[in-house]
Amino acid sequence: MFELAGAEVGELFAKEFELCALNSKENVVVLAESASRPDYVAAAFGAAQRHGAAVATVTLPAGSPVPLPSVRTGTGYGLVSLDSNRPVLDLLKAADFVMDLTMEGFIHAPVMSEILSAGTRILYACEPPEILARNMSTPDDKREAQAAVRRIADASTMTVTSAAGTHLTADLTDSHPGYQCGFTDDPGRWDHWPSKMVLCWPDNEHVSGKLVLEPNDIIFPFKSYVESAVELTIEAGRIVSIHGGREASMLEGFFADSADPDARFTSHMGWGLQKSADWWSMAMYDKESVMGMDGRCAAGNFLISTGPHPFKDRHTPYHLDIPLRGCSVSLDGVPVTVDGKLAGADAS
Ligand SMILES: [Fe+2]
Numbered sequence: 001m002f003e004l005a006g007a008e009v010g011e012l013f014a015k016e017f018e019l020c021a022l023n024s025k026e027n028v029v030v031l032a033e034s035a036s037r038p039d040y041v042a043a044a045f046g047a048a049q050r051h052g053a054a055v056a057t058v059t060l061p062a063g064s065p066v067p068l069p070s071v072r073t074g075t076g077y078g079l080v081s082l083d084s085n086r087p088v089l090d091l092l093k094a095a096d097f098v099m100d101l102t103m104e105g106f107i108h109a110p111v112m113s114e115i116l117s118a119g120t121r122i123l124y125a126c127e128p129p130e131i132l133a134r135n136m137s138t139p140d141d142k143r144e145a146q147a148a149v150r151r152i153a154d155a156s157t158m159t160v161t162s163a164a165g166t167h168l169t170a171d172l173t174d175s176h177p178g179y180q181c182g183f184t185d186d187p188g189r190w191d192h193w194p195s196k197m198v199l200c201w202p203d204n205e206h207v208s209g210k211l212v213l214e215p216n217d218i219i220f221p222f223k224s225y226v227e228s229a230v231e232l233t234i235e236a237g238r239i240v241s242i243h244g245g246r247e248a249s250m251l252e253g254f255f256a257d258s259a260d261p262d263a264r265f266t267s268h269m270g271w272g273l274q275k276s277a278d279w280w281s282m283a284m285y286d287k288e289s290v291m292g293m294d295g296r297c298a299a300g301n302f303l304i305s306t307g308p309h310p311f312k313d314r315h316t317p318y319h320l321d322i323p324l325r326g327c328s329v330s331l332d333g334v335p336v337t338v339d340g341k342l343a344g345a346d347a348s
Pocket of ligand 1: 305321
């Protein structure tokens with residue numbers, strides 16, 4: 001039996017590390033937990049060596065904190081076992097590059113900013129290999145995502161509309177625009193492979209309107225396509241009413257059961273730039289094997305989320321990411337997406 005799958009995954013990681021500008025003077029830590037994909041750990045280890053870097057693997061005990069499950073959700077705190085393991089934390093801070101192959105990553109974990117502040121760059125990956133391969137980035141992706149960030153930074157207001165009835169406005173003053181581009185080649189920067197999206201964190205006080213989810217929009221971390229329309233009314237960044245079918249009662253139940261008033265506030269919002277993303281791929285995988293980056297960063301989507309807001313010191317774990325397919329997003333009246341398709345500079 002040939003280990004061809006392993007060889008192909010090795011090539012993918014080698015190519016990805018090239019994008020990350022990994023070089024022979026750098027120290028790499030491949031971070032795993034006991035449930036991580038062993039082929040990814042081997043591939044990352046081998047790819048780091050191919051680039052001449054000094055490499056070590058670290059495997060931490062698995063397990064996620066309550067109250068939410070934490071397996072490729074995009075919401076969790078990541079491994080709690082890192083929080084109490086100072087030697088490993090110090091190792092990650094001393095490394096130039098961390099390949100994070102844990103099940104959840106540290107997207108919303110306070111510990112991540114401590115590692116990044118030390119200058120370490122972190123790349124997180126957890127999608128199946130064919131999704132990584134299909135959405136492999138190019139250096140242009142970073143430039144284009146940064147250009148989209150500048151468009152948000154230069155604008156005062158984001159307006160989102162749709163034929164289904166969405167009409168939402170967000171004041172962009174101090175909205176901290178950012179991006180993901182699928183690789184990281186700058187010290188102290190985190191990114192997610194695969195990804196290409198732009199987002200910002202408007203102040204809740206200035207987000208208001210109506211958000212209408214249509215059938216086949218997606219709700220994360222449930223990883224489910226909407227079946228019947230949901231209408232959410234948002235006032236001063238807080239969801240004050242939810243109407244619709246099954247998903248409406250699901251969302252209402254989620255917010256009510258959280259017993260966390262912060263869960264109902266808006267969080268980050270932006271739009272997807274990944275043209276190779278496949279909106280429907282999630283229908284072909286079991287829920288635990290994907291995080292759903294295809295839907296989260298699909299070109300032309302409008303992604304809005306709820307719960308945490310680091311710039312308002314709000315750290316609730318009750319975080320929903322909701323990409324919508326049929327919205328038109330404009331910045332100070334200039335469209336960046338029209339009916340779910342990229343417009344303007346991003347369209348070409
Ligand atoms: Fe999110």
